[in-house]
Amino acid sequence: MTSIARSSLLRQLAAARSATQQNVIAKAARATAFHTTARRDILPPLPQRVDGTVNDPAPVPPTSPSHGSYHWTFDRLVAGSLIPLTVAPFAAGSLNPTLDALLCATILIHSHTGFQNIIVDYVPAYRMPRARKLFIWGLNAATAVVGLALYEFETSDVGITEAVKRIWTA
Numbered sequence: 001m002t003s004i005a006r007s008s009l010l011r012q013l014a015a016a017r018s019a020t021q022q023n024v025i026a027k028a029a030r031a032t033a034f035h036t037t038a039r040r041d042i043l044p045p046l047p048q049r050v051d052g053t054v055n056d057p058a059p060v061p062p063t064s065p066s067h068g069s070y071h072w073t074f075d076r077l078v079a080g081s082l083i084p085l086t087v088a089p090f091a092a093g094s095l096n097p098t099l100d101a102l103l104c105a106t107i108l109i110h111s112h113t114g115f116q117n118i119i120v121d122y123v124p125a126y127r128m129p130r131a132r133k134l135f136i137w138g139l140n141a142a143t144a145v146v147g148l149a150l151y152e153f154e155t156s157d158v159g160i161t162e163a164v165k166r167i168w169t170a
Contacts, residue, residue, distance in 0.1 A: 046127050046128065047127075071113075074113070075110075075113050075114075075117070078106060078109055078110045078113065079110060081106055082103075082106055082107065082110060085099070085102060085103045085106055086103065089103075089161040090161070090165070095159065095161055095162055095165075097154070097159065099161075100154060100159045100160055100161050100162075101154055103160060103161065104150040104151075104154060104160055107150075108143065108146060108147050108150065111143070111146070112139065112143045115139050116136070116139060119132065119135045119136060119139060123135055
């Protein structure tokens with residue numbers, strides 16, 4: 001009802017004002033799309049180097065049966081064997097130390113190969129050879145420590161399946 005009472009001049013002025021505000025808002029939105037944050041590098045770039053010339057072919061790495069499809073197949077077999085090894089002690093109702101040791105070894109191998117794949121994928125040897133070697137040695141040391149801890153837990157305590165059973169029924 002109030003819009004009818006306004007004069008046409010007031011209506012035209014209000015329309016021009018809202019169009020100007022919308023134009024300013026649109027320009028500000030376009031400008032802020034590119035200027036919202038400052039560009040900051042989280043880490044400095046790694047050292048760059050060029051081996052050879054532009055016309056040299058890319059080096060082809062030597063083939064190895066421990067990498068590629070054989071490695072992937074081994075990882076899938078280990079991961080698939082974890083399912084029956086986890087279910088078998090609880091389904092059979094008996095706690096067998098041999099089965100428990102096999103489960104611990106499979107978990108350890110599965111974890112080691114998984115972390116090794118992460119290191120191979122995300123720490124390239126051609127850019128960071130020392131860091132990659134450090135990560136691989138750290139992984140080997142951690143695997144040895146966890147293997148020793150699992151061995152101690154199996155021999156001097158209740159074992160992994162009994163511990164899981166106790167936690168599950170607690």
